[in-house]
Amino acid sequence: MIDLHRERVLAAAAALRRLVDRPLKFMEVCGTHTVSIYRSGLRALFPEGLSLISGPGCPVCVTAQEEIDSLLRLSEMKDIILATYGDMLRVPGSSTSLAEARAHGASVRVVLSAADALRLARETPNRTVVFAGVGFETTAPATAAVILQASRENVRNFAVLNLHKTVPAVLETLGADPELSLDGFLLPGHVSTILGLTPYLPLPEKHGLACVVAGFEPDQIMAGIALLVLQKKRGIPAVQSAYPEAVRPTGNRQAKRLLETVFEEADSIWRGLGKIPRSGLKLQEAFSAYDARVRFGISDLPAREPAGCRCGDVLAGRIQPFGCPLFANRCTPETPVGPCMVSSEGSCSAAYRYGRGDRF
Amino acid sequence: MKPISLSQGSGGRQSQRLVGAILEATGTKPDLPLEDCALLGEGLAMTIDGYTVSPLTFPGGHIGKLAVCGTVNDLACRGARPLFLALSIIAEEGFDENELLGYLGDAAGICSRIGLRIVTGDTKVVPKGQLDGLILTTCGIGKSTRAAPLGIPSIQEGDSLLLTGPIGLHGATIAALRYGLESEGLVSDCAPLWETIEPLLAFDGLRAMRDCTRGGLATVLCEWAEASGLGMEIDESAVLVPSPVASVCDLLGFDPFHLACEGCMLLAVSPEETRPVLEALRASRYGKDAAIIGIVTENHPGWVTLNTRFGGSRILDMPVGEILPRIC
Amino acid sequence: MCLAVPHTLVEITGPCTAIGRAGTIEVEIRTDLIENASPGDRVLVHAGFAIERLQPEEASEIEALWEEIRALSGAVQHD
Numbered sequence: 168m169i170d171l172h173r174e175r176v177l178a179a180a181a182a183l184r185r186l187v188d189r190p191l192k193f194m195e196v197c198g199t200h201t202v203s204i205y206r207s208g209l210r211a212l213f214p215e216g217l218s219l220i221s222g223p224g225c226p227v228c229v230t231a232q233e234e235i236d237s238l239l240r241l242s243e244m245k246d247i248i249l250a251t252y253g254d255m256l257r258v259p260g261s262s263t264s265l266a267e268a269r270a271h272g273a274s275v276r277v278v279l280s281a282a283d284a285l286r287l288a289r290e291t292p293n294r295t296v297v298f299a300g301v302g303f304e305t306t307a308p309a310t311a312a313v314i315l316q317a318s319r320e321n322v323r324n325f326a327v328l329n330l331h332k333t334v335p336a337v338l339e340t341l342g343a344d345p346e347l348s349l350d351g352f353l354l355p356g357h358v359s360t361i362l363g364l365t366p367y368l369p370l371p372e373k374h375g376l377a378c379v380v381a382g383f384e385p386d387q388i389m390a391g392i393a394l395l396v397l398q399k400k401r402g403i404p405a406v407q408s409a410y411p412e413a414v415r416p417t418g419n420r421q422a423k424r425l426l427e428t429v430f431e432e433a434d435s436i437w438r439g440l441g442k443i444p445r446s447g448l449k450l451q452e453a454f455s456a457y458d459a460r461v462r463f464g465i466s467d468l469p470a471r472e473p474a475g476c477r478c479g480d481v482l483a484g485r486i487q488p489f490g491c492p493l494f495a496n497r498c499t500p501e502t503p504v505g506p507c508m509v510s511s512e513g514s515c516s517a518a519y520r521y522g523r524g525d526r527f
Numbered sequence: 528m529k530p531i532s533l534s535q536g537s538g539g540r541q542s543q544r545l546v547g548a549i550l551e552a553t554g555t556k557p558d559l560p561l562e563d564c565a566l567l568g569e570g571l572a573m574t575i576d577g578y579t580v581s582p583l584t585f586p587g588g589h590i591g592k593l594a595v596c597g598t599v600n601d602l603a604c605r606g607a608r609p610l611f612l613a614l615s616i617i618a619e620e621g622f623d624e625n626e627l628l629g630y631l632g633d634a635a636g637i638c639s640r641i642g643l644r645i646v647t648g649d650t651k652v653v654p655k656g657q658l659d660g661l662i663l664t665t666c667g668i669g670k671s672t673r674a675a676p677l678g679i680p681s682i683q684e685g686d687s688l689l690l691t692g693p694i695g696l697h698g699a700t701i702a703a704l705r706y707g708l709e710s711e712g713l714v715s716d717c718a719p720l721w722e723t724i725e726p727l728l729a730f731d732g733l734r735a736m737r738d739c740t741r742g743g744l745a746t747v748l749c750e751w752a753e754a755s756g757l758g759m760e761i762d763e764s765a766v767l768v769p770s771p772v773a774s775v776c777d778l779l780g781f782d783p784f785h786l787a788c789e790g791c792m793l794l795a796v797s798p799e800e801t802r803p804v805l806e807a808l809r810a811s812r813y814g815k816d817a818a819i820i821g822i823v824t825e826n827h828p829g830w831v832t833l834n835t836r837f838g839g840s841r842i843l844d845m846p847v848g849e850i851l852p853r854i855c
Numbered sequence: 856m857c858l859a860v861p862h863t864l865v866e867i868t869g870p871c872t873a874i875g876r877a878g879t880i881e882v883e884i885r886t887d888l889i890e891n892a893s894p895g896d897r898v899l900v901h902a903g904f905a906i907e908r909l910q911p912e913e914a915s916e917i918e919a920l921w922e923e924i925r926a927l928s929g930a931v932q933h934d
Binding site for chain 1: 848849854
Binding site for chain 1: 857858859871885887888889890899901902903904906907909910911913914916917920921924925927928929
């Protein structure tokens with residue numbers, strides 16, 4: 168029996184071998200793409216000349232050190248239960264991580280959904296549940312929905328430490344970087360489900376970058392890469408979607424409305440890239456009762472990244488994980504120095520767990 | 528103060544570090560490489576394990592069954608017939624005595640069916656709040672009549688790697704309970720494998736066996752590769768992942784290769800005896816889905832590679848610490 | 856950044872909640888982000904929220920793309 172997905176992947180690999188006749192460098196922006204590519208072993212199928220580098224697509228990794236430290240300070244406060252997606256648990260702040268804080272007695276709970284965090288608040292009326300709102304546009308609408316619900320139902324013992332960032336602005340920064348000299352982007356599938364295709368238009372129009380939105384199955388990713396190469400060969404950079412099942416050109420109106428009701432655009436600090444204008448979200452003042460920074464008087468204190476940590480350079484695509492001197496010696500998944508190694512979607516974590524075989 | 532983290536109890540590298548520190552602190556020089564069951568000379572084998580599963584019951588079993596099967600399987604891996612069991616019970620004040628007796632009664636039933644005698648035990652009760660319900664510890668002693676020792680040093684280049692059944696069932700069952708998911712048809716594979724293994728001991732070409740408990744199949748493969756200095760090459764399509772396990776993994780972002788199995792063993796077998804061992808497994812109660820999943824190789828010594836079902840390849844590594852659900 | 860799993864909506868349980876089925880698992884999901892959720896809808900679920908309906912009609916578009924890729928790969932077409 169022929170496995171359709173396998174057949175498609177191998178057909179795309181053969182097509183790429185014929186099409187790629189000069190060095191081409193694309194950036195995959197989504198951490199889930201990075202992991203899927205590695206786990207499916209697709210890198211072994213790329214032809215010589217095709218370079219796919221990982222970008223700042225891991226929301227946990229790009230959260231600034233000072234923001235992580237604020238999260239950790241909250242977790243250690245009395246009568247607070249810190250509710251978080253599992254992804255954040257082991258990320259190292261300047262002095263500790265949520266997992267370590269838990270070992271020292273902090274109340275930290277892993278939740279699968281923002282809705283679970285609100286439910287937890289209802290179940291524990293004597294404590295305040297603070298939810299770590301991390302993620303890009305795929306995840307922020309859920310946080311918005313839950314804040315609205317908390318507000319409607321007058322749940323007082325619930326707050327969100329907003330850490331949400333947005334993608335299009337950082338792509339322009341990277342796309343315009345002459346040192347990176349990218350040929351194009353493999354665009355995130357599910358962020359695009361929310362945003363649609365329009366926010367990416369400046370990338371081909373102003374910077375001549377090939378852009379394709381791809382799904383996450385290995386064959387969908389290979390199709391996306393093939394389309395990127397075709398755009399370059401035909402000299403017609405555009406924003407194309409190879410994921411029509413899930414992406415409407417105008418995105419998800421309902422989700423965007425929720426975002427606009429609860430959040431507003433803000434500047435945001437990205438690890439490795441510094442402050443990028445209009446690259447994040449902040450809670451509107453009307454919802455300041457649910458803003459953990461306001462409720463608990465938390466402001467991000469300047470933080471230094473660990474000595475020798477090159478996560479920022481990895482996230483910005485300046486170096487690959489193997490290019491970091493700490494990779495796989497001082498910095499490993501069990502003794503991570505920076506978030507790129509500890510996050511399940513961090514480039515370094517993926518390279519360590521799946522990619523060290525690239526050297527065979 | 529150096530608090531021990533939860534990750535250090537999860538199997539994989541963080542546990543290895545803690546174990547290493549313990550060996551150093553106690554001046555213990557075990558026979559290397561480390562195995563779950565020690566061979567004592569004169570064919571005697573000994574193993575010990577603590578069971579802290581939460582919840583205490585799950586589809587397919589409970590802590591009592593888990594404790595006995597775990598010890599039986601550790602002995603079986605070294606080719607030792609399980610003979611004697613010592614059982615330690617530590618219960619939290621307020622724990623239901625009937626529940627405890629139920630677990631122990633079932634455990635005793637499994638023992639008697641395979642000729643394993645419970646010879647001694649200890650019972651303690653600690654004040655409420657000092658532990659979560661119940662901890663069982665089982666120490667097993669067995670005897671092997673096999674001349675050629677089973678273990679990592681016997682593994683050779685060219686050996687086949689066989690799995691006795693599907694992977695991930697126990698780990699997925701516990702994860703589903705922990706995170707409030709109901710996966711239809713999901714049942715722990717917890718089972719005593721002595722009777723499945725016993726007929727295989729006659730094969731000289733049987734080199735090593737290990738049950739894929741904490742840390743899953745990936746952990747055993749990595750430990751074998753690292754300790755033997757050989758490479759392991761696995762064919763992803765040959766590894767059976769049941770749909771209820773795949774569904775849990777999809778939803779939580781887990782890797783089935785990292786999930787515990789409590790009724791599944793990895794075997795290394797010489798090329799000449801691979802077929803007969805496979806047939807013997809498939810004729811047994813718990814080995815019906817046995818399959819050849821890979822080969823031991825001189826390539827990439829110390830590493831495990833996976834030929835993916837999409838025609839690509841990558842390395843396979845152990846999980847790091849507690850396996851956590853992810854949304855990113 | 857976006858692990859999402861297709862689910863089929865089995866039952867609508869409230870204005871913003873439904874039971875969704877993915878493989879062998881049925882789980883409560885939130886429908887705040889999609890309009891007019893109905894049983895039988897196939898949706899993508901991320902972090903407990905349905906983020907979009909999946910459109911099967913697009914399958915022909917995808918198949919056309921794969922025909923182009925296969926042609927470019929030089930693969931021999933079997934009937």
